[in-house]
Amino acid sequence: MKSQWESISNEQEKRFQEFSQRKQLIEKDVTRTDRKLEFFAGDNNPNVQKLFNVLMTYCMYNFDLGYVQGMSDLLAPILRLVGDEEETFWCFVGLMEMEEKMFEISQGLMKTQLECLGKLIKYLYPHFWTFLEKKEAQNLYFCFRWLLISFKREFDYNDVMTLWEALWTQTYSINFRLFICCAILEGEKDEMMKNDYDFNDILKHSNNISYKMDVNYILSRAESICLQMQQQAEDLPDHIKDLINLPENTTNGQIETGQPRQNNINNDDNITTIENNIACNSSDTETHNNSNEPPLQQQQQQQQQPSATASNQCHGNREGRSSDEVVELIATAHSVF
Numbered sequence: 001m002k003s004q005w006e007s008i009s010n011e012q013e014k015r016f017q018e019f020s021q022r023k024q025l026i027e028k029d030v031t032r033t034d035r036k037l038e039f040f041a042g043d044n045n046p047n048v049q050k051l052f053n054v055l056m057t058y059c060m061y062n063f064d065l066g067y068v069q070g071m072s073d074l075l076a077p078i079l080r081l082v083g084d085e086e087e088t089f090w091c092f093v094g095l096m097e098m099e100e101k102m103f104e105i106s107q108g109l110m111k112t113q114l115e116c117l118g119k120l121i122k123y124l125y126p127h128f129w130t131f132l133e134k135k136e137a138q139n140l141y142f143c144f145r146w147l148l149i150s151f152k153r154e155f156d157y158n159d160v161m162t163l164w165e166a167l168w169t170q171t172y173s174i175n176f177r178l179f180i181c182c183a184i185l186e187g188e189k190d191e192m193m194k195n196d197y198d199f200n201d202i203l204k205h206s207n208n209i210s211y212k213m214d215v216n217y218i219l220s221r222a223e224s225i226c227l228q229m230q231q232q233a234e235d236l237p238d239h240i241k242d243l244i245n246l247p248e249n250t251t252n253g254q255i256e257t258g259q260p261r262q263n264n265i266n267n268d269d270n271i272t273t274i275e276n277n278i279a280c281n282s283s284d285t286e287t288h289n290n291s292n293e294p295p296l297q298q299q300q301q302q303q304q305q306p307s308a309t310a311s312n313q314c315h316g317n318r319e320g321r322s323s324d325e326v327v328e329l330i331a332t333a334h335s336v337f
Helices: 002-006 010-014 017-030 046-061 071-082 085-103 108-124 126-134 141-148 157-169 176-194 199-208 215-231 238-243 267-279 285-289 308-316 323-336
Strands: 249-251 254-256
Touching: 002 046, 010 017, 017 046, 017 071, 046 071, 046 085, 071 085, 071 157, 085 108, 085 141, 108 126, 108 141, 108 176, 108 238, 126 176, 141 176, 141 199, 157 176, 157 215, 176 199, 176 215
Parallel strands: none
Antiparallel strands: 249 254
């Protein structure tokens, strides 16, 4: 596959506009991807050339998708870890099998992910959600970069590897990245509201916190939010229960969707209960064992079976997006990179 694009002459490239455009975009992006890191620093760095080669070869491997801005961010940590160009390519292929739909031009899956995140925020932090609505920021486009490249620009290399491992294992939820977003926003929402940020301020603030967060704390909070909600699943509305992957019935590993349950707990009281639990934090392991916030090590065997309903909500339904919505999302993508 590498030889296919390498063999295209300059004259052929002039008559192959789509290939030429993708090549130019890759050339532009690799020259600015992680160049402050020693691994990619300096002129004529062979690792930058490897980055270019892998992305060009991926275009030939998956020509329908090609190259989309942000892919170089996903590839760079893998190349740094693996080193070998061919092995890096196949690792990247495996990663893109999981992430490909996030990069589709329709942006349908991204819109669905943002909608699901909005449901969680509205349920967990209703006052913050009201604030976002007031500021016309309820589209959550300031979280676009977090979701698209899996928080790669929010943490340093070692922290990104830790976070990605937590995402890939899907130990707690297939939607765990949404809970990571909630954990980040939980720590930032008070400042946003106190300073009465408008949408541009929120976007700027969300970018400025990059490399300033403790990844272990963020993962711990995301885990706590997810597990506490799972433990209180009987009291959750169905649209929230779906996001934490607790279907009503599971038979022989197959998900069976039941009728909507009647929620006997007032929603405000339910929110208060969840928020109070999230606000509680203990460093004592024995206390954790008897509380609603189990430690990470104790819960690693839980929630191995992903929810088909949650998957449909946040990973499968990409229909019905208007052209205006697509244009708006694409514009957002360019503004956050």
